[in-house]
Amino acid sequence: MKIIVGKNKDDIFQKTINLIENVAKESIAKDNIFKIGLSGGSVATFLTIGIPKIKTDFTKWKLFFCDERNVPEDSNDSTYGFYKSALIGTSKLTEDHFIRIKQGVSAKEAAADYTEQLKRYFPGETVPKFHLLLLGMGPDGHTCSLFPNHPLLEETDEWIAAITDSPKPPSERITMTFKVVNNSKNCVFVVCGKEKAGIVKRILHNKEDLPASRVNPTSGEVYWMLDEEAAGDLQKINED
Incomplete structure (x- = not known):
């Protein structure tokens, strides 16, 4: 685990963008x-704001979603819709770079379809x-659409799972499971603001069993990118 603390939100955002740029460069080279x-x-x-400034070959990028709401792409709740409106036309990314969920189907069908899409890109x-x-x-320690005390926390078979009773609306979503999350080469949390200091302390200092606490790549690295307000009393740990 690497905990990186920035002076403020802008500082930690820039550190995160630098990390993404470096990982992208290494991944494309390899x-x-x-x-x-x-x-x-x-x-x-x-x-x-930060992605368009990254120095990279965007033709080599494929962007997936850790979770997504099962809503139309033109809905204000669509994560893809948000990225589309902000990045397509303002960066070198196009719709073809994004791996999107299937429209107009149930969450269960969307999860199955997204799993099939992953199989094509990870043959x-x-x-x-x-x-x-x-x-x-989230303030409850959830990550992706994996919420405290939810049965999906214990899912060990599926790559992508459907959730139809999300405690945070909209209720229907799809989400990566820990099986996929913890197989990643790099997992990066970006957490800012004093309102997050309490939950950060519960996870990183008290070691409580919350969804975000379970992110621990088996053969990768997890980064906690925190501004000083979110870090609270945690001591800064420099990168190796």
Whole structure:
């Protein structure tokens, strides 16, 4: 685990963008492709500003979703819709770079279809190995659409699971399971603001069993990118 603390939100956002740029460069050099998983919320807001500034070969990027709401793409709740409106036309990314959920079907069908799409982009892999997953964290410690005390926390077979009773609306979503999350080469939490200091302490200091606490790649690295307000009393740990 690497905990990186920035002076403020802008500082930690820039550090995160630098990390993404470095991982993209290494991935393209090694694999001729960069496979990244995106999240919504505040993470999405800063990414739409920072991604266009990254020095990279965007033709080698494939962007997936760590979770997605089962809504039309033109809905205000659509994570893809948010990225589309902010990035397509303002960056070198096009619709073809995004791996989107199937429209007009149930969450269960959308999850099955997304699993099939992953199989095409991760051929021969028993579990997809993403180069990088960008993760958010809610005030209850949830990440992706994996919520505290929900049965999906214990899912060990599926890559992508449907959730129809999300405690946070909209209720129907699809989400990566821990089977996929913890097979990633890099998992990156970006958490800012003093309102997150309490949950950050519960996870990183008290080691409580919350969904975000379970992100621990088996053969990769997890980064906690925190501004000083979110870090609270945690001592800064420099990168190796």
